[in-house]
Amino acid sequence: MKIEGVEGMTVEQVQEEIQQGGRFVLYQYCISVLVLTFRRSSSIHFVKYGESAVGKGMKYTAVSVLLGWWGIPWGPIYTIGSLVRNLGGGKDVTQEVMSSICGEQQGAA
Template sequence: MLEIVGLEGMTVEEVNKEIANGAKFVVFLYCFSIIILSFKRSSKIYFIKAGESTLKKSLLFILISLFFGWWGIPWGIIYTVQCLFTNLRGGKDMTAQVIAALRQT
C-alpha cells in the first residue's frame, strides 16, 4: 500500500474533489554525498491540496541537498542542482502514477 503524507482523515470523495480542483501528489528530491559517492533519492509521496504551497514541505529536502549533497564530485554537484531545481518548482508531480496505482488496488 502507498504511504502518502497529507491524506490523514480524508475520505475518497474529499480526495477526488481536491484533485478535480487542482490538488496533486508530489515527491521531493534530495541528495547526499559520502566522500566520493553521491546518492539521489526521493521523499515519501505528499498530497498537496489545490492552492497549497509546497515550500514548507520541501524545505527539509532542500536543506539536506544544500548541506550534504554537493560534496561528491562531479555527481554531488549535478544532483544537488537537479534536486534544488525540482523542489523549488514544487516537486516532481506523481499524480498520474498514484491514481493509476490506487485504481489497481
C-alpha cells in the same frame, strides 16, 4: 508506499481536492560522502489546493544544500538537479497515484 497529507481523508475527498487543483508530488534529495553521492526520492506528498508545493519540499531542499555538494563529481550535479526539481514544486505523480487508488477501490468493491 506511504502518502503524506491524506490522513483521515476518503477517496472521494481526495478526488474532490484533485479536481480543485490538489496534486501528489515527489521531492528529491541528495546526500554525499566524499566520493559517494546518493540521490533519493521522498515519500509521496499530497499538496492540497492553496498549499505551497515548494514549502512542503523545503526540508528535502535543505538536506541537499547542506549534505549534497560534497561528493565529487556527482554531488554538485545531483544537488543542483534536486534544487531545480524541488523549487519547481516537485515531480507531479498525481495520475499514477490516482490510477492506483481508483484501481484498488474498484478491486475492493
